Amino acid sequence: MLRVGIQFFKIGMILKILLLIVGFFISQTVIAITALKVTEVTSGIFVHFGQHQLPDKINHGAIANIGFIVGDTCVAVIDTGGNPEQGYALKKAIEQNTKKPVCYVINTHVHPDHIYGNIAFKQPGVTFIGHKNLTRAMASRGQYYIDKASEQLDIKLTAKHIIPPDKTVKKQIFIDLGGRKLMLTAHPTAHTDNDLTVFDSKTNTLWMSDLLFIEHLPVIDGSLKGWLKELKRMEKKHYKMVVPGHGPVVTDWPKSLQAEKNYLQTLLTEIRQMIAEGKFIEEAVEKVGYSEKDKWKLFDQFHKRNVTTAFAELEWED
Numbered sequence: 001m002l003r004v005g006i007q008f009f010k011i012g013m014i015l016k017i018l019l020l021i022v023g024f025f026i027s028q029t030v031i032a033i034t035a036l037k038v039t040e041v042t043s044g045i046f047v048h049f050g051q052h053q054l055p056d057k058i059n060h061g062a063i064a065n066i067g068f069i070v071g072d073t074c075v076a077v078i079d080t081g082g083n084p085e086q087g088y089a090l091k092k093a094i095e096q097n098t099k100k101p102v103c104y105v106i107n108t109h110v111h112p113d114h115i116y117g118n119i120a121f122k123q124p125g126v127t128f129i130g131h132k133n134l135t136r137a138m139a140s141r142g143q144y145y146i147d148k149a150s151e152q153l154d155i156k157l158t159a160k161h162i163i164p165p166d167k168t169v170k171k172q173i174f175i176d177l178g179g180r181k182l183m184l185t186a187h188p189t190a191h192t193d194n195d196l197t198v199f200d201s202k203t204n205t206l207w208m209s210d211l212l213f214i215e216h217l218p219v220i221d222g223s224l225k226g227w228l229k230e231l232k233r234m235e236k237k238h239y240k241m242v243v244p245g246h247g248p249v250v251t252d253w254p255k256s257l258q259a260e261k262n263y264l265q266t267l268l269t270e271i272r273q274m275i276a277e278g279k280f281i282e283e284a285v286e287k288v289g290y291s292e293k294d295k296w297k298l299f300d301q302f303h304k305r306n307v308t309t310a311f312a313e314l315e316w317e318d
């Protein structure tokens, strides 16, 4: 009797262990992260293209173009995504495309759709790089971003997810990925006050991030005048390919820049005119820039806010 009991006990234990093992694998499959879809747009430059959507509880803020550049010795990540999971999915996409380790994470600016995946790459050997103003921007907006994340994006963030740069760029620096030097440029206030672009001389590609919007209405969070000034400087250069922060890559620079330039120039001209006529911001919001409406996606969602921001800036100019 006792022997039979022991046998049953043993079988019971074995079954329990088997169930645990099966359960473990099932749970692993459920939480397994799928690699983010990326496209190699030119030799060694991979982009995940975001959809033109407002960040919300369905897309969890994953709306921007993000990606990576592969050198002979290591990889530079350019922006990490709109939530931590997207960061991990990007990391998986990198592992599927190269055996080389990540050595740099470049954050092009402070906006949530570009930085919320940072935590996926926080490990020894990885240097985070940003504009000299990025640390301050993250510090001043961090708590607000954390508070809004669950309510607007249905994701949980804590202070540990807002990862500031280890290395900052005042004007320009070069980083070497092995046989591939990238030039990182810190821009004067334009889309934000902490815009950083990445130039790869090997393929003559400029990763412009949100200094360039294609299809998606440009969003002003820095300076309308500053942005236009920077675009006028940059349009004189020759690039084979430019990667925008939102929209497809372009290969006809500077032609592809004109839509954004026109939109910003229209705001500048029409708002200045209204200010000169003594009109108020409320009227400007209803009247300025509507000739641009049909040219852009998300116009209704961002245009009025752009006019408000730009009006406040231009109201005080000499």
Ligand SMILES: [Zn+2]
Pocket (backbone or CB within 6 Å): 109, 111, 191, 210, 245
């Ligand atoms: Zn942005």
